[in-house]
Amino acid sequence: MDINMTLxxxxxxxxxxxxxxxxFVWPFIMDAIEARQTEITTGLASAEKARADLANxxxxxxxxxxxxxxxxxxxxxxxxxxxxxxxxxxKTxxxxxxxxxLEAARTEIGAETNRAREELRTQVAKIAVAGAEKVLAxxxxxxxxxxxxxxxxxxx
Numbered sequence: 121m122d123i124n125m126t127l128x129x130x131x132x133x134x135x136x137x138x139x140x141x142x143x144f145v146w147p148f149i150m151d152a153i154e155a156r157q158t159e160i161t162t163g164l165a166s167a168e169k170a171r172a173d174l175a176n177x178x179x180x181x182x183x184x185x186x187x188x189x190x191x192x193x194x195x196x197x198x199x200x201x202x203x204x205x206x207x208x209x210x211k212t213x214x215x216x217x218x219x220x221x222l223e224a225a226r227t228e229i230g231a232e233t234n235r236a237r238e239e240l241r242t243q244v245a246k247i248a249v250a251g252a253e254k255v256l257a258x259x260x261x262x263x264x265x266x267x268x269x270x271x272x273x274x275x276x
Contacts (some may be wrong), residue, residue: 241274
């Protein structure tokens, strides 16, 4: 193969073309590549930061859920305690009311018993007077002998 002017011209044209590309085109391409590398690096750093933030958010959410569950347990326990207290109070109030009504009933029974006794005494006194009238065959004046009848009724 023969080195001639065409080959030398092509070598010179290629050298000029490479020089032109290195001087004017290559900086724009390198700037674009560096900008893209910076953008990718920033994106990866942001993704890693977002991943860490997500992990922190999950941990925080789990803590909040645990705290909410604990608070719910406390509220349920407090409600159960309050319900037990209300039931105990109702039992105490019911027992007190039962005792009060029982005492009132006993008092009423005692009063009714005393009234019945007084009525019975009065009737027995009348029967005794009637029997005494028949025995004595004369009428006894109840007004005149009221003190005797009162003593007789008290003795009965």
